[in-house]
Amino acid sequence: MATMTAAQRREQARADYDVFMNGCPTNQLLNRISDKWVSLVVGALAGGSMRYSDLGRRIAGVSPKMLTQTLRSLERDGLVTRTVTPSVPVRVDYELTPLGHSLCLLLLAVAAWAESHIDEVHEAREQYDLSSDEGRADH
Amino acid sequence: MATMTAAQRREQARADYDVFMNGCPTNQLLNRISDKWVSLVVGALAGGSMRYSDLGRRIAGVSPKMLTQTLRSLERDGLVTRTVTPSVPVRVDYELTPLGHSLCLLLLAVAAWAESHIDEVHEAREQYDLSSDEGRADH
């Protein structure tokens, strides 16, 4: 079947693309750190180990489910360690691994870029929004 | 009203949190670059200006809608320029601004981290998945 619709071709392309994506470390990392809570958790743990509920209080706004989910994925990727102390009641501490601290450094670099360039972005946005309004004025 | 349910308190916390988020440049940037297509578009444009349909072919798998949407947001943020040449048919070129190139550099830094640490992450994942299987074996 050499005759494919545009949609079919895109579908095929997406299949190839997905394979490419899965093998691409950069996108994996991007997906990870772009997670709504990851940067906050890493940031909170940067100062040292913390208990589950301390994290929940520190990050304020996260549901137990999302906190657990985030911590689990970070643990799976070797970015944090989970330490259970079987006392009564149970105590669980989370701490950044060396790899986690390394990631924290990268996050700091991102933050640095953001803070030094955000003004330009905001200015560009105002310009853009202004132009758009003018364009629609004579509609 | 000092008596609030846990849900109400979280809701309140989220409101505060959202304000904090909106004002935080880092999260804005994170949201932007974590967009599925942004890094690919920026990467494609790193080599020079490109036409709309060339981008569509180069990135392969993107729908026209998402490509347009991505380019618009990048244009709005002052990361790319959109140049319309009113010939027949119309020709539209996109190109990275200096700010866009700067972002590209940051993306490169992220990519560098990803490539140099992805092995550790994968190894950690295997370890983690292995341990999980063992844990469930005696269930």
Add this chain to the structure above:
DNA sequence: CGGGATCCCGATAGATACTG
């Protein structure tokens, strides 16, 4: 050629309730 408008669907965040 380069889009905008509209409808639809699957993924996922979050609320709620329950457990060891």
Add this chain to the structure above:
DNA sequence: CAGTATCTATCGGGATCCCG
């Protein structure tokens, strides 16, 4: 205290049609 299970609402992403 530290989660787990389930259900629902939302929303990003895609297909499809249409315009300048």
